[in-house]
Amino acid sequence: MTVELSYDLVTGRSPQRATIVLVGSLGSDRSMWDAQRSALTEVADVIVVDLRGHGRSPTPNGPYTIADLSEDVLAVLDENGLDRVHLVGLSLGGAVAQWIAVHRPARVQTLTLMCTAARFGEPRGWSDRAAAVRAKGTDSFADAVVSRWFTPEFTARDADLVARHRRMVSATSDEGYASCCEALAGWDDREDLGRISAPTLVIAGEQDPATPPSDARILADGIARSRLHVLTAAAHLANVERAGEVTRLLVDHISRGEYDMGRAAARAEGMRQRRSVLGDAHVDRSIERTTDVTAPFQDFITRTAWGDIWARPGLDHHLRRLLTLAILTAVGNQHELDMHIRAALRAGLSADELAEVFLHTAVYAGVPNSNAAFAMVDRAVTEHDSR
Template sequence: MTVELSYDLVTGSSGDSTVVLIGSLGSDRSMWDPQIPGLSGVADVIAVDLRGHGTSPVPQGPYSVADMAEDVLAVLDSLGRDRVHLVGLSLGGAIAQWIAVHRPARALTLTLLCTSARFGEPQAWLDRAAAVRADGTESLADVVLSRWFTPELISRDSELSARHRAMVSATSDEGYAASCEALSQWDNRADLGRVSVPTLVVAGEQDPATTPADMKIIADGIARSRFHVLPKAAHLANVEQAGRITALIVEMISGSLYDAGRQAAHDAGMATRRSVLGDAHVERSIARTTEFTAPFQDFITRTAWGDVWTREGLDHHTRRLLTLAILTAVGNQHELDMHIRAALRAGLDPNEMAEVFLHTAIYAGVPNSNSAFAMADVALKETLPTETVRSETS
């Protein structure tokens, strides 16, 4: 059963996308204050208090990462946000991973900060849960603070240290303990390969809780990922390296918007390409694609087919005739043969094709049109053997 989380929604200047900030064990949503101003310039921003944290309700434990993820999804459902950019730190990173694996349609991108696919041995978390239930979160506030920040930051910024120590102490004992039990069960290592969205993985160089080595496991397991290790940062790297983290997230979100546009053009282009050339031809082309030729195939699909051929100014019939005329004029016989056969399969009248070649002969030269007629004659015999058409030769 989901819990109705407390959250802040900051409407961004763009309004085209939404970024969701999911925080650490023992934190509240104010931990994201350094990021919200910068992120709101490119997206709407939602920062949540997890169950048992901040001002969200504190149900009796134990919890699971799946439970906590469903809480976050319920917030998104209530706000009508279908697909979002997920940003999670520590426990929040586990929740973000769960959503990307089990509810992949909800994620546009994934940014994982100082988290893990498995947070050590389960018994250590169960022991911590028992200790918190016995002695309260105040008893471990100093230890948590020493993991959150480097010693240098703690010594030079007493106000920041005191504020974050108070954040830990204010966390519900039961909420903290039950969340420890959730982490004791968490192991996403086998499912990292199921993450299919662009992913940014960021480690703090001096993080004792989720080390760069822990984060490298995530980066190696997710195919579409980039990996950064930030110097002079411990567990709450978003606070200690606020500017750098914000810039990386903005870059991730902005880059994905461009990628989304490219993907939309590619999808539209592929549909048009199949319509014009036929599924069989396109499947053969895809099968022949190599790592070396893939960028060119993507370029042609997005630009020629996804941009020009999809424009409303000319219908596909007219574009076919123009393509035949131009390829004839420039003598591009390989492409011309392909388009002749595609046009005939699509039902173009051979006599109309002949008129195109005759017209091209006047303005682009008889030899090129002669070659076009010869190719069309062969294609007609192979494609429409019962048809009788006129064939011109010089």
């Protein structure tokens, strides 16, 4: 049963309607993302959640599972009508992000896994910690937790910020913290990493004792479309300690995902238009002849000529066909002209219409080119009629 999470939705300044979802660490609340959430509104809307048992979210009795925590986050997406998001998870939030990417891949446009792991050590350690927190409270563990969150150098440099994060840990519900420890005790995603299909950025802190770079390399090696970035002078809460660099990495990764998604959409629409105008048989033959050398050009033409120009609503296909025939005649491009003449006849244009186009072109672009066009029409009509 899902829990109604507490979260902030920050409207982005970008005209694109993308959304970034930030999911935080065990013992944190959503303020841990303060350095990122305003900056990320340059590229998308931003949702920052408190996991169950954390911050201002409810604390049902445990134990919890990573699936439980993940379904809570998915309920937030559903509440906001979001089909696909850029998902960012740190530590426990990274386990949640992995679960969603594995089990609900259609919901994830890009994935960022930060200072997290496919398995967080031995289960017994987490079960023991859960029992200890229930017995002594989160305040008794706050110093130890924060010592893993930040490097000693950062702690000495910004004692006030570190103290604020200690209070964050101490304020976490004992039951919420303990139940999330039990969720981590049952977490092992190593066999499922290959099921993650979203473009993935893996970020590690070089001095992170909780999830060291070796854990990040397991993630990067297991996820096909991934890249790994190790931050120097960073421990577990790398997004706080190296805030500017983490924000830049996120913006670059998410913007690249938006760009790739736009290209994919243009390619899909272009292929639909291309088949509509030229016919399946012609397009299939072109695809079969594609080589490594010609593939980039085929991709370019499909996205731009077909996915953009032919898809525009300002002119219908009938008029665009006539314009194309006239222009190809005018410039003397006989190879393309022959292809478009035959495609026009298959689409139901009459020989009389084509004749009018080439008569008109003869006046404005020259008789020799139109003479060649008439010869092509003659051959194409004869073959078309015989079929």
